[in-house]
Amino acid sequence: MSADLAQALLDAARKAGADAADALVIDGTALSIDVRQGRLEHAERAESKDIGLRVLIGQRQACVSSSDTSPATLAAMAERAVAMAREAPEDPFAGLADPAMLSARRDAEGLELCDPTAEPAPAALEDDARRAEAAALAIAGVSQVDQASASYSRRSVFLAATNGFAGGYTRSSRHVSCVAITGEGTGMERDWASEGRIFQADLPDAETIGRQAGERAARRKGSRKPPSGVFPVLYDERVSSSLIGHLTGAINGTTIARGSGWLRDALGKPVLPAGFDLIEDPLRIRATGTRPFDAEGLPTQRRVWVKDGVLQGWVLDLATARKLGMQSTANASRGPTAPPSPSLSNLDLTQGARSREELLRDMGTGLLVTSLIGSTINPTTGDYSRGASGFWVENGAIAYPVNECTIAGNLRDMLMRITAANDARPHLSTRVPSLLVEGLTLAGA
Incomplete structure (x- = not known):
């Protein structure tokens, strides 16, 4: 799908009069959960597809972007980009790579950038955040937890250009973080702990992260x-x-x-x-x-x-x-x-x-x-x-x-x-x- 969309952008750019162009398609999912005082404070899920087109006319270039992938929008983007490029100042250093310079690698095979396991359920992320908060509060000297969070994201990127390049890859991430506070009023001090990994299996457990945040904050008292x-x-x-x-x-x-x-x-x-x-x-x-x-x-x-x-x-x-x-x-x-x-x-x-x-x-x-x-x-x-x-x-x-x-x-x-x-x-x-x-x-x- 991303490859087809990138190629459609390039075709539209050529049709609109571009001498050369490249297209970027970013398809992402993000899920985050925040917990405070043992209660769910914020939950957010975002799914997005962003597209970007750069066109070149001689030594002039312009960039346009959109989140609408309809054919009419692609055509309008290309026409707008070409019109902008025609009015842009010349840049003697702008231009795509010579085809002989392009990478033979067109994906991330073998680099382990994306966890193949299923996206975590919101309840699992909330449980991570709750456990991190509880572990921080269990540390002597911690007066409160400002925020405990757990998140997941998955993002695919595809790049295509009129010089013949076309390639893409996907990366994922899992995070747990905690911010703990010691003291009261003007004597409050805070510290934090956060861990992120590509693979869920590599992420330290939430209690370890919360405990580390609490211990760090407690040491800041006074x-x-x-x-x-x-x-x-x-x-x-x-x-x-x-x-x-x-x-x-x-x-x-x-x-x-x-x-x-x-x-x-x-x-x-x-x-x-x-x-x-x-x-x-x-x-x-x-x-x-x-x-x-x-x-x-x-x-x-x-x-x-x-x-x-x-x-x-x-x-x-x-x-x-x-x-x-x-x-x-x-x-x-x-x-x-x-x-x-x-x-x-x-x-x-x-x-x-x-x-x-x-x-x-x-x-x-x-x-x-x-x-x-x-x-x-x-x-x-x-x-x-x-x-x-x-x-x-x-x-x-x-x-x-x-x-x-x-x-x-x-x-x-x-x-x-x-x-x-x-x-x-x-x-x-x-x-x-x-x-x-x-x-x-x-x-x-």
Whole structure:
């Protein structure tokens, strides 16, 4: 059905006068259940089919989208897109892939992206949420649960283009999450736990997730501001990937093609300490970021973005690669409403030899960050400032919980001073362990 619909969009585009076109069909089902105080608070089921069409006339392009798949709508979409493209400014870098570049893989066979078992019943999701809430409330010090949730989704994507590409795949996901609160009034503190997997059988039980949320919240009771000064900061594994996210954002081809970004002059230079690699594997089995081909039909493959600390390349789609005089790295992604843009899939940062507890012991006095709030990042200079909460560490041991503090530094300097733990969770798409960063400025009490 999706293949036929995509082909119908392409036929309509050709009939309307497009020189070239690609079509995206997304068919999805999502079910979510929220529980609070032992009662069902919210239940939602959504079934959707979204279609997107990009047409090209010479070097001009336009995108249109709809959720109506009737033949009349397809024809109207194509006509509107062609009319828009004729009025659009020329883009010398727009265009489909050469057929010789296209991926031979047209599906996700063998990658285990979709659980073949039946969709869970709403009652089963509600039971998961109730059990998570009850487990959190059973923890001493937890005053209430803000929300316990369980959800399921299944999403099919099909891409077709006039250059001959046609392929698609389906992915599924199951999630359970819980947010617990300790204390009352202005002394309330919260923390959370959440787990998601592609396969229901891989998901931890709801009690484990709820208990973890409760224990985390209870440890935050009595939080206060830490001292101000320059201290080492240990980013817990739950938040450490944000640091690497700033790095990958700075090497995105869209940023580099504009001539901006705090790493715009860093190609072939150290951006991490020696010994660190940052590797992308878009073909990892049972990983949520896996994609058998990119949004322009190019074959995805394993790439080393940082090798022994040195930056190896930019993250590119076809347009940014053409603008920079390079080859696409097959990192295009897109939705139905816009043309492709570069993005990354599954990432692995080199892990260290020591545990998080060993890094805590060795850091002496400083801050363990378990939550980040807000973000002020200068995209040109890499100057960094974020609100944070977590735990104050003295003599290598956690002393007390902290809140309402700010961490400041410069990302280029910070990333060159990281030490990695060995605690990255293996099931995550982005696997980054806890990271110790020396010499950051804290603004607290």
